[in-house]
Amino acid sequence: MLARAAALLAILDGRMLVETGDWELASTLFACSLAVQIDARDWARDVEAEKAEARASAAVALAVVTASAVDERADTLERLRNRLLGYxxxxxxxxxxxxxxxxxxxxxxxxxxxxxxxxxxxxxxxxxxxxxxxxxxxxxxxxxxxxxxxxx
Structure with missing residues (x-):
């Protein structure tokens, strides 16, 4: 990969021979490219972790709401039973x-x-x-x- 990048840099500069400066620049480009890939992967991991946390939080909230609704329904059912017995x-x-x-x-x-x-x-x-x-x-x-x- 480095050899191709160094050769391309030499050709872009109008030369047929690769020099030490081409190798150094190719090495710097490769290091920058690798750093960008690592940052992108880390960012994607962070985003996925945030989404997973949001899903877990939503699941907890749904469980709380469901439990509350079940309790409320049980209370309503008991209240209606008592009304019926009164009637x-x-x-x-x-x-x-x-x-x-x-x-x-x-x-x-x-x-x-x-x-x-x-x-x-x-x-x-x-x-x-x-x-x-x-x-x-x-x-x-x-x-x-x-x-x-x-x-x-």
């Missing part, structure tokens, strides 16, 4: 869930309805509320609160 306060008396006059439409608005469905489903699964057995939400489903057993 179904008379044990043994069925309450209409679906339809225009159902609790779902009258008591829960907008995005809260989907969460109310989940809250009701969890109450049914826990045995706190009994479902009338009709396919819900296609039919006018009715739910009844179970009496709370007396403490012994």
């Amino acid at each position: 179904l306060s008379e044990p043994g008396v069925p309450a209409l869930w679906t339809g225009d006059n159902g609790l779902r439409r009258r008591k829960f608005k907008g995005a809260e309805r989907a969460m109310a469905d989940r809250a009701l489903e969890s109450l049914v699964n826990a045995g706190a509320v009994v479902f009338d057995g009709k396919r819900w939400p296609e039919h006018e489903a009715r739910f009844t609160a179970q009496p709370v057993p007396a403490a012994a």
